[in-house]
Amino acid sequence: MKPSASQRQRDFLGLSMTALCGGALALNLLLILGLLAIIGYQGGRYFWQKDLLELTLADGRRLLGEPHSTEVVPAPERPGGELARVQMRLGNRDLTGGDFQWVDEPSVVARERPRDAVVLERLEWGNFYGRMVELRAGQRVIASGSDAVWRDFGPLHRRKSAERAAIRKLERGPIGEVNLAIEKLRLARKRLALDAPPPAELERGQREIDSALAGRQAEYERLAEDLFRRREALLAETLVMEAADGARKEIPVGSVVRALRPNEMTSAGKLGLYLSRVWEFVSDDPRESNTEGGIFPAIFGTVMMVFLMSFAVVPLGVLAALYLREYAKQGPLVRMVRIAVNNLAGVPSIVFGVFGLGFFVYTIGGSLDRLLYPEALPTPTFGTGGILWGALTLALLTVPVVIVATEEGLAAVPGIVRAGSLALGATKWETTWKVVVPAAAPGILTGVILAMARAAGEVAPLMIVGMVKLAPTLPIDGSFPYVHLERKFMHLGFHIYDVGFQSPNVDATKPLVFATALLLIVVVTGMNLVAISIRNHLRRKYAGSAV
Amino acid sequence: MVDADRPPQNSFEPGIAPSPERSAADDPALNPAIERPILEIEQLSLWYGAKQALKGNSLRIPERRITAFIGPSGCGKSTLLRCVNRLNDLIDGVRIEGEIRFEGRNIYDPEVEINALRKRIGMVFQKSNPFPKSIYENVAYGPRIQGITRKATLDELVEKSLRGAALWDEVKDRLDESALGMSGGQQQRLCIARAIAVEPEIILLDEPCSALDPIATAKIEELMEDLKRDFTLVIVTHNMQQASRVSDYTAFLYMGELIEYGETGQLFLKPMKQQTEDYITGRFG
Numbered sequence: 001m002k003p004s005a006s007q008r009q010r011d012f013l014g015l016s017m018t019a020l021c022g023g024a025l026a027l028n029l030l031l032i033l034g035l036l037a038i039i040g041y042q043g044g045r046y047f048w049q050k051d052l053l054e055l056t057l058a059d060g061r062r063l064l065g066e067p068h069s070t071e072v073v074p075a076p077e078r079p080g081g082e083l084a085r086v087q088m089r090l091g092n093r094d095l096t097g098g099d100f101q102w103v104d105e106p107s108v109v110a111r112e113r114p115r116d117a118v119v120l121e122r123l124e125w126g127n128f129y130g131r132m133v134e135l136r137a138g139q140r141v142i143a144s145g146s147d148a149v150w151r152d153f154g155p156l157h158r159r160k161s162a163e164r165a166a167i168r169k170l171e172r173g174p175i176g177e178v179n180l181a182i183e184k185l186r187l188a189r190k191r192l193a194l195d196a197p198p199p200a201e202l203e204r205g206q207r208e209i210d211s212a213l214a215g216r217q218a219e220y221e222r223l224a225e226d227l228f229r230r231r232e233a234l235l236a237e238t239l240v241m242e243a244a245d246g247a248r249k250e251i252p253v254g255s256v257v258r259a260l261r262p263n264e265m266t267s268a269g270k271l272g273l274y275l276s277r278v279w280e281f282v283s284d285d286p287r288e289s290n291t292e293g294g295i296f297p298a299i300f301g302t303v304m305m306v307f308l309m310s311f312a313v314v315p316l317g318v319l320a321a322l323y324l325r326e327y328a329k330q331g332p333l334v335r336m337v338r339i340a341v342n343n344l345a346g347v348p349s350i351v352f353g354v355f356g357l358g359f360f361v362y363t364i365g366g367s368l369d370r371l372l373y374p375e376a377l378p379t380p381t382f383g384t385g386g387i388l389w390g391a392l393t394l395a396l397l398t399v400p401v402v403i404v405a406t407e408e409g410l411a412a413v414p415g416i417v418r419a420g421s422l423a424l425g426a427t428k429w430e431t432t433w434k435v436v437v438p439a440a441a442p443g444i445l446t447g448v449i450l451a452m453a454r455a456a457g458e459v460a461p462l463m464i465v466g467m468v469k470l471a472p473t474l475p476i477d478g479s480f481p482y483v484h485l486e487r488k489f490m491h492l493g494f495h496i497y498d499v500g501f502q503s504p505n506v507d508a509t510k511p512l513v514f515a516t517a518l519l520l521i522v523v524v525t526g527m528n529l530v531a532i533s534i535r536n537h538l539r540r541k542y543a544g545s546a547v
Numbered sequence: 548m549v550d551a552d553r554p555p556q557n558s559f560e561p562g563i564a565p566s567p568e569r570s571a572a573d574d575p576a577l578n579p580a581i582e583r584p585i586l587e588i589e590q591l592s593l594w595y596g597a598k599q600a601l602k603g604n605s606l607r608i609p610e611r612r613i614t615a616f617i618g619p620s621g622c623g624k625s626t627l628l629r630c631v632n633r634l635n636d637l638i639d640g641v642r643i644e645g646e647i648r649f650e651g652r653n654i655y656d657p658e659v660e661i662n663a664l665r666k667r668i669g670m671v672f673q674k675s676n677p678f679p680k681s682i683y684e685n686v687a688y689g690p691r692i693q694g695i696t697r698k699a700t701l702d703e704l705v706e707k708s709l710r711g712a713a714l715w716d717e718v719k720d721r722l723d724e725s726a727l728g729m730s731g732g733q734q735q736r737l738c739i740a741r742a743i744a745v746e747p748e749i750i751l752l753d754e755p756c757s758a759l760d761p762i763a764t765a766k767i768e769e770l771m772e773d774l775k776r777d778f779t780l781v782i783v784t785h786n787m788q789q790a791s792r793v794s795d796y797t798a799f800l801y802m803g804e805l806i807e808y809g810e811t812g813q814l815f816l817k818p819m820k821q822q823t824e825d826y827i828t829g830r831f832g
Contacts, residue, residue: 414676417676417679419637419670419672420676420677420678420741421678421688422634423665423669423742424665424692424741424745425663425693426662426688426689426692427662430692434688434692435679439678
């Protein structure tokens with residue numbers, strides 16, 4: 001039998017709707033893949049060393065650097081009406097004041113890839129592009145000539161790098177500890193005065209503290225002198241570099257991070273360099289107001305903040321959901337509470353930040369300071385933004401997610417399972433705690449996963465409760481009590497904004513935005529994968545369980 | 548009539564003429580000779596909101612025997628069973644009148660501790676309901692709740708209970724695996740093992756085989772014969788063959804009312820009531 005006209009029409013409608021739905025899904029997938037691809041490509045490119053190009057311009061100027069980007073701009077006065085330009089990364093900020101320069105293609109008369117062109121990554125002033133001229137120890141010349149200097153520079157630089165690491169260890173270790181001890185003694189002295197003991201006792205106490213202080217001070221001066229000497233020695237040897245325009249610059253070998261001859265490097269060598277730069281990026285401290293170096297403190301701060309938040313949000317959310325679902329009499333009041341909780345999830349996050357500032361930082365933190373740290377006032381200890389307050393603020397922000405997911409998990413545990421437990425003589429609480437909650441654990445973890453993802457990406461509220469552009473110390477370190485919840489912290493989300501849009505050198509840091517965003521995605525995905533694998537383990541353990 | 552303070556509504560269901568002789572305490576159709584009753588249900592009525600589900604029923608359950616409740620769907624047999632371990636208390640809007648005496652004491656007395664009562668009167672449900680835990684932890688759950696923590700004691704109890712439920716040989720090598728990975732029949736026997744692990748006196752079985760295939764059903768029935776030596780069993784079933792196969796006494800309920808109660812052989816071969824005969828011969832229900 002032939003299908004009727006109306007049947008054919010309905011078939012066609014069905015087919016086209018299927019195609020439409022499939023198309024919508026495909027578009028979504030494409031957008032996500034596109035996002036990952038762009039961020040991955042732009043971020044990954046940042047670490048790749050390009051060959052150095054030496055351009056001779058029509059006016060006789062010579063430029064040495066890396067081609068950074070190209071563009072075509074409209075130029076009505078030219079034949080064709082267009083002008084191609086190349087943006088060169090020339091470095092040498094200390095000589096020329098800028099890192100980048102646009103060069104019109106037609107003005108380039110010659111381009112070479114000089115074998116002995118060197119790029120120096122420096123601790124300060126960014127990259128230097130040029131040729132090696134001389135290696136000096138003080139006034140004495142150790143080596144001269146591009147190749148001779150290159151040969152001698154390697155071993156010397158390795159020695160200096162080791163010495164630099166040792167100095168940094170000294171600064172972070174003994175000197176940091178002595179400084180901390182001095183600060184503690186100073187606070188103890190102030191505290192003693194605040195406690196106002198009898199004059200004799202006060203005087204005796206102050207004498208004791210003063211003598212300890214004097215001992216520490218002497219120790220500090222000894223260390224500081226040692227540090228000063230070693231720093232001086234570190235900078236003793238210098239490298240004389242010549243830029244493309246002939247200008248010379250004397251650079252201490254100890255301040256060079258890397259020296260490369262990219263035009264001589266093989267692909268394998270560049271790949272090794274690439275990996276070592278990636279490693280530096282994830283493991284090192286930032287330099288030059290975050291535009292160079294690594295972002296380890298931001299990774300650490302993000303992960304630690306999210307963990308602290310999870311520790312706060314899980315008990316809070318799970319217990320609240322247990323009460324709502326298992327104990328509260330279901331009625332209009334509970335329904336209203338539920339609506340309120342859901343709406344809480346829709347409150348703009350900056351509002352939570354303001355609340356966190358007013359409640360956690362000023363009220364609770366201020367009270368803690370007055371009670372526990374009066375000697376440090378007016379310098380606040382907890383009465384200012386810190387990682388603990390950031391984590392608690394985000395816990396408030398994400399608690400609705402956990403409550404909703406936990407409630408769903410609890411609701412999915414069949415009533416007959418609860419009845420089974422009750423029929424064995426278990427109380428309601430025993431049933432809830434030993435049967436219902438374990439069975440709902442995968443659902444609870446789903447909530448935690450969502451909360452962690454949200455918290456890791458949240459920036460606005462953190463900006464006012466403890467996140468900073470540059471934190472001098474990590475919230476966890478080797479000095480007692482090891483975990484410093486009052487410290488400010490760095491965060492990948494804020495770092496992206498900061499390096500990309502607040503930095504003095506926007507052109508240079510644009511790729512960093514992508515690299516940092518890529519890392520943020522990796523960190524969030526990594527944390528989620530951990531939580532998901534725990535959830536899947538639980539699901540497997542209770543195969544066939546409800547959620 | 549049975550109960551003067553019963554609410555007037557629903558006291559009469561169209562089509563069911565209350566038997567004029569049923570309130571008589573010496574009605575032979577309701578009072579079989581029972582030597583050692585462990586449970587005495589006295590004038591038990593139950594309302595779900597305004598709807599009356601049980602209408603002043605009295606019966607005595609013998610110790611270490613199998614008593615079956617039969618009747619068509621919605622007749623109140625499961626409701627009656629759940630009254631015995633007070634599981635109906637959990638449902639909102641339930642009102643219960645009458646008494647159930649367990650070893651001479653009314654379990655609806657306000658002083659009775661419900662959790663202690665439920666430990667002594669275990670239950671197996673219509674749908675198997677193992678906890679989402681390992682097989683071992685399912686059986687050990689009840690004893691742990693009772694405060695037993697010693698590993699050796701628990702091990703012993705778990706083995707004894709699983710053997711008691713004829714499950715030990717099948718699962719002894721995979722005690723740590725999830726109970727939810729077992730077959731339906733195994734899960735139901737695990738629930739029986741879980742019930743006997745707390746050493747109750749009575750086990751209530753609420754249509755324990757309704758979701759099982761004939762082989763699994765046969766295993767459970769066989770198991771009930773064994774359990775009878777140590778426990779009093781009360782089983783609700785809508786399968787009359789099953790009731791006649793396994794039980795010693797049978798109660799027939801219809802529309803919330805106990806119609807006839809007697810020795811199983813007697814009830815199935817020579818029912819005293821017309822309604823009973825109609826039901827067991829398949830004329831309705």
